[in-house]
Amino acid sequence: MKSKAAYLTPYFLWIALFVIAPMALILYQSFFSITGHFTFANYEEYLSSSVYLKMTFNSIWYALIITVLALAISYPTAYLINQLKNKQLWLLLIILPTWINLLLKTYAFIGLFSQNGSVNDFLRFVGLGSHQILFTDASFIFVATYIEIPFMILPIFNSLDELNPSLINASRDLGASNWQTFRRVIVPLTMPGVKAGFQAVFIPSLSLFMITRLIGGNRVITLGTAIEEHFLVTQNWGMGSTIGIILILAMFVVMFLTRDRKNRGGQIR
Amino acid sequence: MKKKFHLSNLYLILVFAVLYLPILYLIFYSFNAGKTMDKFTGFSWQHYLTLFADTRMISIVINTVIIAVLSALIATLIGTFGALGIQQLRKRSLRNCILSLNNVLMVSPDVIIGASFLIFFTFLGIKLGFGSVLLSHIAFSIPIVVLMVLPKIDEMSQVMIDAAYDLGATKWQALTRVVLPAITPGIFAGYFMAFTYSLDDFAVTFFVTGNGFSTLSVEIYSRARQGIDLEVNALSTLMFVVSLLLVGGYYALTRYNESKKIHRARAAEEEISQ
Numbered sequence: 289m290k291s292k293a294a295y296l297t298p299y300f301l302w303i304a305l306f307v308i309a310p311m312a313l314i315l316y317q318s319f320f321s322i323t324g325h326f327t328f329a330n331y332e333e334y335l336s337s338s339v340y341l342k343m344t345f346n347s348i349w350y351a352l353i354i355t356v357l358a359l360a361i362s363y364p365t366a367y368l369i370n371q372l373k374n375k376q377l378w379l380l381l382i383i384l385p386t387w388i389n390l391l392l393k394t395y396a397f398i399g400l401f402s403q404n405g406s407v408n409d410f411l412r413f414v415g416l417g418s419h420q421i422l423f424t425d426a427s428f429i430f431v432a433t434y435i436e437i438p439f440m441i442l443p444i445f446n447s448l449d450e451l452n453p454s455l456i457n458a459s460r461d462l463g464a465s466n467w468q469t470f471r472r473v474i475v476p477l478t479m480p481g482v483k484a485g486f487q488a489v490f491i492p493s494l495s496l497f498m499i500t501r502l503i504g505g506n507r508v509i510t511l512g513t514a515i516e517e518h519f520l521v522t523q524n525w526g527m528g529s530t531i532g533i534i535l536i537l538a539m540f541v542v543m544f545l546t547r548d549r550k551n552r553g554g555q556i557r
Numbered sequence: 558m559k560k561k562f563h564l565s566n567l568y569l570i571l572v573f574a575v576l577y578l579p580i581l582y583l584i585f586y587s588f589n590a591g592k593t594m595d596k597f598t599g600f601s602w603q604h605y606l607t608l609f610a611d612t613r614m615i616s617i618v619i620n621t622v623i624i625a626v627l628s629a630l631i632a633t634l635i636g637t638f639g640a641l642g643i644q645q646l647r648k649r650s651l652r653n654c655i656l657s658l659n660n661v662l663m664v665s666p667d668v669i670i671g672a673s674f675l676i677f678f679t680f681l682g683i684k685l686g687f688g689s690v691l692l693s694h695i696a697f698s699i700p701i702v703v704l705m706v707l708p709k710i711d712e713m714s715q716v717m718i719d720a721a722y723d724l725g726a727t728k729w730q731a732l733t734r735v736v737l738p739a740i741t742p743g744i745f746a747g748y749f750m751a752f753t754y755s756l757d758d759f760a761v762t763f764f765v766t767g768n769g770f771s772t773l774s775v776e777i778y779s780r781a782r783q784g785i786d787l788e789v790n791a792l793s794t795l796m797f798v799v800s801l802l803l804v805g806g807y808y809a810l811t812r813y814n815e816s817k818k819i820h821r822a823r824a825a826e827e828e829i830s831q
Contacts, residue, residue, distance in 0.1 A: 399583070
């Protein structure tokens with residue numbers, strides 16, 4: 289009994305100080321105005337201002353586009369990799385780019401997308417002429433999808449890998465076509481992986497402020513960008529915390545909608 | 558059938574190309590003699606030389622590594638003992654409750670963690686800098702260590718520990734001679750994950766770093782905001798090589814451990830059969 293307490297003291301201290309306290313503080317802070325008075329004004333302002341509401345809607349919309357795009361690219365990829373001979377090695381190659389610092393990958397796109405960058409060189413070469421690519425919505429969505437794809441592939445691959453092949457054989461034996469087997473057997477049984485991937489991509493996509501800053505210029509404002517702006521630029525922590533609470537609520541909604549598997553498809557198993 | 562096979566291969570090649578091209582592009586231009594990422598004017602090491610002469614950058618690299626090593630070490634200690642404690646909890650509901658709290662920092666967006674830690678440190682009057690960054694990195698690394706170690710503890714049979722006690726082991730001996738060796742792979746994995754989390758983190762660090770202190774990610778961000786600087790490309794090449802070595806080393810280590818286990822099991826089997 290005694291040793292249990294000794295094991296857990298630092299760990300419980302961590303939970304109290306770094307899990308519960310910060311979350312409580314962000315809620316507490318959201319009720320204070322920039323001058324330090326207790327008020328509901330932040331929430332009132334948030335709910336009545338078309339700027340904040342539009343920003344929230346946009347942020348959710350962008351995150352949805354990024355997640356759906358990542359899913360559309362990742363599902364076939366995971367499916368095809370699962371059928372390869374050295375699938376674990378190929379999976380490792382998918383995971384490897386997640387070990388490269390996210391900012392370096394983003395930085396690469398500043399070069400690729402710039403006015404005289406390689407993408408524009410290519411467009412000129414095929415006769416499409418050069419375009420402003422950097423600092424557009426499309427470039428933000430592209431880069432964010434690029435960064436998130438491995439996190440979508442991993443959980444889907446795992447669920448495909450766990451799928452019992454005799455179920456697919458059974459479906460074939462019972463006369464199902466390839467498409468029927470895919471739609472009626474493979475897709476439903478890999479739904480947990482898709483949900484886990486959805487969670488792993490959607491929630492970070494709401495808060496990727498560094499990519500909006502570096503690639504989206506200041507055109508794309510997500511919930512994350514707004515929080516960073518309020519905390520580190522305008523120093524309006526109350527409003528920043530209010531948006532933070534909204535982001536936490538959005539996170540809970542997503543987790544509720546995609547519940548049944550809780551582990552985030554992290555970098556490595 | 559054959560045509561479909563080709564099409565699917567083409568798709569995979571395309572996905573891998575898109576995944577790797579930006580990284581290779583960065584590396585390629587780090588050897589550019591010119592100053593931009595759009596025209597390759599000739600091979601040169603000059604950006605590497607600038608990088609190695611950049612004392613500010615080198616001290617930032619050292620800071621980043623110190624933070625990663627220390628935070629991973631402390632997080633592994635706290636997380637491992639936390640996992641050992643959680644495993645001893647008999648009440649199912651309490652265990653689940655603690656595991657949910659454990660996972661809060663795993664699922665929270667980085668900005669939320671960063672912002673809430675910033676409020677927390679300001680509230681306590683902790684000066685932003687090395688200390689606040691180190692504390693934050695320890696804090697967000699603990700849950701991953703717990704998640705890596707806990708399954709290994711659950712796998713271990715209680716009989717082994719009981720046997721150790723029956724044979725007269727003290728609590729300390731049972732822990733260091735029986736439990737810890739059995740869960741070492743989990744602890745290694747936890748340390749490794751914590752280490753890479755720390756190296757990779759940008760958002761949380763960005764919030765709690767204050768003015769005087771900087772880590773690599775924060776430095777890359779502020780340089781990238783000013784535009785192209787091929788010194789960053791040179792840095793990214795080196796970081797790519799280091800991550801390759803880390804991943805390779807980690808896989809070699811886990812392989813080695815596993816093969817050692819298999820050898821041991823085989824040896825034991827042979828002994829029994831003799």
